[in-house]
């Protein structure tokens with residue numbers, strides 16, 4: 001198995017506080033954001049793709065937040081907007097149906113072409129080379145985790161001690177297990193996964209409950225325990241790690 005995958009997987013399982021796949025995803029995403037803001041943004045092969053795809057809303061926001069290579073981003077957006085205009089605007093102009101009249105009756109064909117164009121616009125909004133690369137890399141990581149579980153005793157022990165998986169990545173591991181593991185290995189893998197998930201959910205449920213009970217004035221003076229960031233941790237478990245779940249932001253909004 002290639003070391004470019006196994007080393008980061010080991011690193012991720014050395015971080016006890018975060019879902020290891022979120023850890024891997026954050027690292028890979030950050031590398032791709034740097035890549036697209038770096039010299040590659042001006043390379044003809046990359047530009048050919050980004051002129052067509054642009055970036056999805058999530059990654060456009062993240063590229064913008066880095067405040068790097070504004071010129072490159074501007075040049076890319078310029079050609080991307082031209083591509084969008086030449087693709088979408090003419091079709092949009094053709095959408096209006098003629099007015100119905102008694103002789104010709106009503107024409108409902110335009111409705112399906114409205115929906116077709118709407119689908120096309122939606123898929124162009126979603127198109128993103130960073131998402132595409134991330135999906136590929138995360139699939140690789142999930143299969144590598146399965147491979148390492150079956151072939152690397154030390155890793156198997158690390159896996160057994162890991163309790164922090166988010167829901168989207170539990171699903172990724174289940175798919176990877178179905179695609180990559182022998183039945184015997186799956187018989188070892190799944191109980192470890194499920195007991196880790198069970199204990200982390202049990203802990204989180206009681207932390208969130210205590211978070212809500214702290215709003216009762218009678219609990220004012222009692223200690224927060226692990227509950228202070230229970231909302232952020234719940235969101236992380238339910239929908240994977242995102243920077244907008246940061247504890248600091250959460251605190252300022254409370």
Ligand SMILES: [Zn+2]
Pocket residue numbers: 019020021022023165166167168169240241
């Ligand atoms: Zn995760």
Ligand SMILES: [Zn+2]
Pocket residue numbers: 055056057058059127128129130131132
């Ligand atoms: Zn994206």
